[in-house]
Amino acid sequence: MNFGKFSAAFLCAALLGLSVPAANAQAPEKYRVAVSDLVLSKSLSSAAAEKAVKSSLIADIENAIRNGRKFDLLTRRGSALQAIRTEQEFAKSGLAANDAAAEGQLANAQSLVQVEVLRFDTNHSAVAVPNLENKYRVSDSAVVELSVQIIDTTRGVVTGAFPIKASTSTAQKVANGKGGFSSVVLDQAIEKAAAQLANSLSDTIFPITVLQVKDKRIWVNRGNDSGIKMGERFIVFEPGEDLVDPQTGENLGSAEMEVGEAKVTRINPKVTVMEITKGDPASIGQGFILRRPVK
Numbered sequence: 001m002n003f004g005k006f007s008a009a010f011l012c013a014a015l016l017g018l019s020v021p022a023a024n025a026q027a028p029e030k031y032r033v034a035v036s037d038l039v040l041s042k043s044l045s046s047a048a049a050e051k052a053v054k055s056s057l058i059a060d061i062e063n064a065i066r067n068g069r070k071f072d073l074l075t076r077r078g079s080a081l082q083a084i085r086t087e088q089e090f091a092k093s094g095l096a097a098n099d100a101a102a103e104g105q106l107a108n109a110q111s112l113v114q115v116e117v118l119r120f121d122t123n124h125s126a127v128a129v130p131n132l133e134n135k136y137r138v139s140d141s142a143v144v145e146l147s148v149q150i151i152d153t154t155r156g157v158v159t160g161a162f163p164i165k166a167s168t169s170t171a172q173k174v175a176n177g178k179g180g181f182s183s184v185v186l187d188q189a190i191e192k193a194a195a196q197l198a199n200s201l202s203d204t205i206f207p208i209t210v211l212q213v214k215d216k217r218i219w220v221n222r223g224n225d226s227g228i229k230m231g232e233r234f235i236v237f238e239p240g241e242d243l244v245d246p247q248t249g250e251n252l253g254s255a256e257m258e259v260g261e262a263k264v265t266r267i268n269p270k271v272t273v274m275e276i277t278k279g280d281p282a283s284i285g286q287g288f289i290l291r292r293p294v295k
């Protein structure tokens with residue numbers, strides 16, 4: 001290594017006011033989450049329950065969480081855990097380098113995402129066209145409804161719960177036969193539901209927070225991978241003191257106070273800019289929380 005060149009580069013960076021990373025600096029660990037196996041509502045028909053179990057729902061949810069890049073996603077799927085166990089046994093056999101995850105050393109999830117399937121419906125409609133032989137007006141639709149709980153595994157406390165509903169449908173078209181249901185429609189509904197879940201998970205564990213305020217504009221800690229849309233409106237809250245139940249000692253959340261509203265005007269890769277549309281900008285500060293209006 002040429003230490004003369006290294007020293008010169010370091011000095012140059014210091015003179016320019018640039019930060020020089022430490023040689024052994026490590027990125028902070030991400031919050032760890034895992035998705036449990038599906039819970040099937042008793043209200044589901046046996047056919048709907050079977051479709052849900054065989055679907056890509058869990059895989060799509062995991063992909064949506066992973067693509068958000070805010071969490072370390074741990075697997076809790078039975079097949080994956082069995083594969084890990086098999087690899088651990090192989091590592092102990094003397095035929096491998098013995099560098100697989102050791103028994104008892106798998107990371108623990110800090111929060112568990114429990115997904116209950118309330119509705120998993122598909123429909124294929126084929127209506128005969130009058131006066132035209134073997135001509136049908138066909139369309140497909142799918143609806144996925146979920147109930148999601150976020151469980152803090154260190155305390156066994158439900159820290160968040162929210163519903164998810166996603167639906168898709170095709171435009172009616174004339175076909176030469178009745179045909180059958182298109183699985184693409186269900187796949188699209190599942191993808192929508194997974195994206196909604198990943199965004200709600202982020203908002204539950206890491207609320208949308210004000211980073212900076214300037215005039216009537218605010219910058220928040222969400223980017224173009226967070227599901228935020230141009231023109232979307234949010235309510236701005238001032239965080240307050242924690243509310244603790246005096247009888248149980250349970251933390252019931254904070255005494256948030258609504259101070260205004262804001263509308264998305266620009267979405268960058270890692271931050272989003274909003275315009276304050278209601279309330280006094282001087283009353284909004286760094287650390288304030290934004291939430292979507294309750295519908």
